[in-house]
Amino acid sequence: KQAAPDPFNVRIFKQLLRLYMEGKAWTNVPALAALAAKEEDIHARALALAGALAQSLGDSFTFTVHTAKTRLADGDGAHFPTYHLSIKPLRQTAGAVREKLLQSRPAIIPGSTGEEALFIDLRTLPAQRDEALLESLHKALREPARPAVMQYMDFMPQLVWITDRRDNLVYLNKPCASFFGLQNSAGQSGQTIQDLLPAELAAVMPELKETALALGEKAQKEICINTPVADPFWLDLCASPVLDDTGEITQIMYVAGDITRQKKTEEELKQLSLHDSLTGLYNRNYFEEEMKRLNSERHFPISIVIADIDALKFVNDTLGHQCGDRLLKSTASILKGTFRTSDVVARIGGDEFAVILPLTDAKTAQNVLERAEPAVSAFNQAHNGLPLILSFGVATGNDAAANITEIFKKADDAMYKHKIAKRPLKIQQIADVLLQLMSEKSFITENELSRLQQITGLLGRYVGLSEGEISRILLLCKVYNIGRITLEDSTLLKPGELSPGEWEAVRRSPEAGYRIASSLPGFDIIANCILQHRERWDGSGYPQGLKGEEIHLYSRILAVADAYQAMRSPRPYREALRREEALRELQRNKGTQFDPSITDIFLSLMEQQFLKILN
Incomplete structure (x- = not known):
């Protein structure tokens, strides 16, 4: 920023001397010795000072030599050239640097021109003071070497920053700079916390600082920081006083740990x-x-509603806990949608739910409860499988004299009365749904079921079963595959070889059928036959590996009849076998898969045309 200086001639000097002697000179006119100095000498001094300072402090400051013309006196048109040295900080605020200059010994009175921290007119400074000025500037502006402890802080996982008592930032470690997206730990020094840190953090720091200053010990607080693009995060912020050699608190050190995961x-x-x-x-x-x-x-009148899922244990035992869990979740959803946000809806047991309705009389409670029935019906219409059946009980207390525990007991008793009254209807409803599910997964038509019952009935009579036993074996024909409702359609319809997991599910299906039949009135008498209908005469069947006459007679008769019926009927994964092919398969597996005597009876009946309708 240098300009060609005007020549300093004798005329100007004589005029200046006259004005000075008469006391008419401008108040900032320097000593005559400085004014009399040669222009090139002052220019050389300015460049020398700027060069020396740039060499040692050039990473933190810029040093510029300015050329200007100064008017000598008011109303006088004469000017003479002057040289100024300006200092501008790169990594601190000008205000922070000016404060350092004022606190230096001896103090350096800074000139302020906005971003510049110091503005020196070299004509006001005798040449013999250049060396002292240079030393003072070095002492005031040189950044102290980072203590070893600060170097260690860069490797700490916590966020660390230090401020002076005026909240100017003195230091922050690398994790802190990285966490808040700052450029580097050194480059932010001298700025205030409000310039750099999130608003939530900056807002709480004054409180912690005042506590630390007042008590002389650390102050701590947990802070939630909101971000526009990510989830909020939590910091555990601790502010501790930093003492100088005289014991005076000069700085505050803040340490913040990320406790988001902990929160x-x-x-x-x-x-x-x-x-x-x-x-x-x-x-x-x-x-x-x-x-x-x-x-x-103040919460009375108060009502309590108790709700219970009917047959949840049966669902868990027969269809598995996954199916039972779905009913529990669906019940929770229905109850939350039925009751008000002011009501307390809870699951208080395995299949039991309860709702507290504050400030609710008996009529209002009943009106609210009536909304649940349509919701349950809508759910059952929208979902295949076992129906969701709920039993409800409700009781109300009009004032605090009616203890809330007694209100709960009355609601629970009312629920059980409702449950018992509807039990026969519910069991029949469940049985109907199970049979419907079984028919959808058994691949057997009404005609095929009729023919299966004809075969088993005729075989039963030939082996000497009574009419009562014939009725039971005909019922077995209807429900022996009820365990299939636990299998996925992809398993039942798979044309190729089953995976180990799929095959294991198939092997467990007779056990599921046994549990279902054992739980339904009228089916329990054939539950063991359902369990054994996949056993083989030679003991290689499942699930128990029974052999020979250890297998129930009903199951042995069903095995032969069902095998023939299945081979003669088409399936999604194969065509039906011809009569002769099916009979050869029975003959080939006699004594291994099938009871040989029952197989011989069946083959004989086929030869004698007793089962002509099945041809």
Whole structure:
């Protein structure tokens, strides 16, 4: 920024001397010795000072020599050239540097021109003071070497930053710079915390600083930081005073640890402690605490509703807990949609739910409860499989004299009365649904079932069964495959070889059928036959590996009749076999898969045309 200086001539100097002697000179006119200095000498001094400072402090400051013309006196048109040295910080604010200059010994009075921290007119400074000025500037502006402890802080996982008492940033470690997306730890020094850190963090720091300054010890607080593009995160912020050699607090060191994972874990544990993990409803512990809290006059009248899923144990035992879990989740969804947000809806047992309705009389509670029945019906219409059947009980207390525990007991008793009254209808409803599901998965038509019953009935009579036993074996023909409802359609329809997992599910299906039949009135008498209908005469069948006459007679008769019926009927994965092919298969597996005597009876009947209708 140098310009060609005007020549300093004798005329100007004489005029300056006259004005100076008469006391009319501008108040900032320097000593005559400085004014009398040659222009090239001052210019050389300016360049020398700028060069020396740039060599030692050029990484942190820029040093510029300016050329200007200064008016000598008011109303006087004469000017003379001057040289100024300006200092501008690169990594600190000009205000922070000016404060350092004022605190230096001896103090350097800075000139302020905005971004510049120092502006020196060299004509006001005798040449013999250049060396002292240079030393003072070095001492005031040189950045101290980073202590070893600060170097160690760069390898700490915590975020660390240090400020002076005016909140100017003195230091931050590399993890802190990286975490907040700052350029580097050195480049931000001198700026205030408000310039760099998130608003939530900057807002709480004054409180922590004042506590640390007042008590002379650390202050701590957990802070949630919101971000526009990601989930909020949590910091555990600690502010500690930093003392100088005299014991005076000169700085505050802040250490922040990321505790987001810890807070999430705490929230999850809190959620688990108050909520049922399967349905997301409140759990029994929370429900009982709410009963205590709401057992006061200002919450009355109060009503309690108890709901129970009918036949959940049967579903779990027969179709598996996965199916039972679906019913539990569906019930929770229906109850949450039925009751109000002010009501406390909880799962208090395996198949039992409860709802507290504060400030709700008996009529209002009944009106709210009536919304549940249409919701259950809509669910059952929208979902295939076992129906969701709920039993409800409700009780109300009009004032605090009616203890809330007694209200709960009355609602529970009312629910059980409702459950028992509907039990026969519910069992029949479940049985009908199971039989419908079985027929959809058994691949057997009404005509095929009729022919199967004819074969088993005729074989039963030839081996000496009574009419009562014939009735039972005909029922067995209808339900022996009921365990198939537990199998996936992809397994039943698979044309190729089953995977080990699929085959294992098939082997377990007779056991599922046994559990289902054992739980349904009228089917329990044939439950063992259902369990054994996949056993083989030679003991290589499943699920128990029974052999010979260890297998129930009904199951041995059914095995022959069912095999012939299946071979003569088309399946999704194969064509039907011809009569002669089916009979040869029975003959070939006599004594291994099938009871030989029953097989011989069947083959004889076929030869004698007793079963002509089956041809």
